[in-house]
Amino acid sequence: MAGIIHGREALVLAVTLWTALFINDFLLLSGGALVLAPGWLSSVLLALLLAQILQRLHGLPRERALGLGVLAVLMVAAGQAAFDVTAIVALGPHLLPGGLGVPGFAIAATFDEAILQFRMSLLWNVATFGFYAAALSLLNAERRKLDAEMRALRYELNPHFLFNTLNSVAGLIEEGSAGRADRMVLSLSRFLQTTLSLDPLHDVPLAEEIALQRDYLEIERERFADRMRFDIRLPDELATALVPNLILQPLIENAVKHGVAASRKPVTIVLEARREGDRMVLTVENDLPEGGGISRKPPGMGVGLRNITDRLQARFANRWRLSSGPTAEGRYRAAIEFPLRQA
Structure with a gap:
C-alpha cells in the first residue's frame, strides 16, 4: 500500500488535507476553532498512524494487503468518529452556546443523538481517510515507477x-x-x-x-x-x-x-x-x-x-x-x- 512513501511525504499530505477541511469547517462554524482544533490534530495523528500501518503491509500478497488496508481505514475512521462525537458532547455545550452545531451535527443531548452523530462522522471519516489512503497509494505507485526506471537506468x-x-x-x-x-x-x-x-x-x-x-x-x-x-x-x-x-x-x-x-x-x-x-x-x-x-x-x-x-x-x-x-x-x-x- 504505502510502500516506499517517506514519513515526511505522508505528513505533508495529512496536514494539507486536514487543514483544508479545517478551514472549510471553520468558515461554516464561526467561532468554533476550539472545537475543531482538537479534531484537526487527532486527524493528522491518525493519518500518520494509518500511513505507518499501510507501510508495513508492503510485501504482503495484494489481496491480503488490500483487505488489511481497508480494515485499517475503517479502524482509524471509527477512532476519529468517536473522538469527534466525544468532543462535540463534552465541549460543544460550553463553547457553542445556543445549541449551535459543528458542520453536519447538532450538540447531542441524548444517547441516540450521539449514536446518530457517530454514524454520520464514521461515514465522513471513512471517505476522508479512504481518500488519504488512495492518495498515498497513487503517490507510492509513482515513486515505485520512478524507482524502477532509475534502477533500470542505473543497472x-x-x-x-x-x-x-x-x-x-x-x-x-x-x-x-x-x-x-x-x-x-x-x-x-x-x-x-x-x-x-x-x-x-x-x-x-x-x-x-x-x-x-x-x-x-x-x-x-x-x-x-x-x-x-x-x-x-x-x-x-x-x-x-x-x-x-x-x-x-x-x-x-x-x-x-x-x-x-x-x-x-x-x-x-x-x-x-x-x-x-x-x-x-x-x-x-x-x-x-x-x-x-x-x-x-x-x-x-x-x-x-x-x-x-x-x-x-x-x-x-x-x-x-x-x-x-x-x-x-x-x-x-x-x-x-x-x-x-x-x-
Missing part, C-alpha cells in the same frame, strides 16, 4: 569493465605481477561494494561520487598501465554539493573505451567540477585517438549519453543540459550541467 551502466578487469587480473597473475593484481582486486572490491549499496533515488555528495570514480579509474589504469593517466579537479567548495549517484560513470567509461582503449599513445582523462552561478558543471575530457578528431560522437557512446539524459530528465525535469563533442585542442569533452544544491 544499464556498462558492466563489461567487470569482465575486462577480471581478465586483466588473471593476466597479471600469469605474468607474476601479484602486487598490481592485488591493487586491482581491492579497487574493484571497493567499487562494487559501493555501487551495489547505492540507492538510485538518493543523491550523494560530489566528493563521494568523485571518490567512487577514482576507484574505477585506478582499476582501468592498472589495466592500461602506462597508456592512461587521469587528473581530478574538485574545488573544496563543491565537495558537499549533491549529485545523482553514478551520474559520471557513463562519461568515464566512454573516455576509457573510446579514448584510452582506442589509442596507441598515452591518454589523459581530466575530470573537473566547477560552479557557474547557481549551476553545477561536471566535465570529462580525454585525448582523441589517432584520426578521431573528425568524429562528433564516437560509435557506441549513445547508450551512455542516453542513460545520463534519462536520469537527469527524471531528476531535474528540464533544468539540465548535456553537451559532448571534440574540442579545438584535439580532445573530446562531455559536460553535464544542473542546479547546484548543497548537502
Whole structure:
C-alpha cells in the first residue's frame, strides 16, 4: 500500500488535507476553532498512524494487503468518529452556546443523538481517510515507477569493465605481477561494494561520487598501465554539493573505451567540477585517438549519453543540459550541467 512513501511525504499530505477541511469547517462554524482544533490534530495523528500501518503491509500478497488496508481505514475512521462525537458532547455545550452545531451535527443531548452523530462522522471519516489512503497509494505507485526506471537506468551502466578487469587480473597473475593484481582486486572490491549499496533515488555528495570514480579509474589504469593517466579537479567548495549517484560513470567509461582503449599513445582523462552561478558543471575530457578528431560522437557512446539524459530528465525535469563533442585542442569533452544544491 504505502510502500516506499517517506514519513515526511505522508505528513505533508495529512496536514494539507486536514487543514483544508479545517478551514472549510471553520468558515461554516464561526467561532468554533476550539472545537475543531482538537479534531484537526487527532486527524493528522491518525493519518500518520494509518500511513505507518499501510507501510508495513508492503510485501504482503495484494489481496491480503488490500483487505488489511481497508480494515485499517475503517479502524482509524471509527477512532476519529468517536473522538469527534466525544468532543462535540463534552465541549460543544460550553463553547457553542445556543445549541449551535459543528458542520453536519447538532450538540447531542441524548444517547441516540450521539449514536446518530457517530454514524454520520464514521461515514465522513471513512471517505476522508479512504481518500488519504488512495492518495498515498497513487503517490507510492509513482515513486515505485520512478524507482524502477532509475534502477533500470542505473543497472544499464556498462558492466563489461567487470569482465575486462577480471581478465586483466588473471593476466597479471600469469605474468607474476601479484602486487598490481592485488591493487586491482581491492579497487574493484571497493567499487562494487559501493555501487551495489547505492540507492538510485538518493543523491550523494560530489566528493563521494568523485571518490567512487577514482576507484574505477585506478582499476582501468592498472589495466592500461602506462597508456592512461587521469587528473581530478574538485574545488573544496563543491565537495558537499549533491549529485545523482553514478551520474559520471557513463562519461568515464566512454573516455576509457573510446579514448584510452582506442589509442596507441598515452591518454589523459581530466575530470573537473566547477560552479557557474547557481549551476553545477561536471566535465570529462580525454585525448582523441589517432584520426578521431573528425568524429562528433564516437560509435557506441549513445547508450551512455542516453542513460545520463534519462536520469537527469527524471531528476531535474528540464533544468539540465548535456553537451559532448571534440574540442579545438584535439580532445573530446562531455559536460553535464544542473542546479547546484548543497548537502
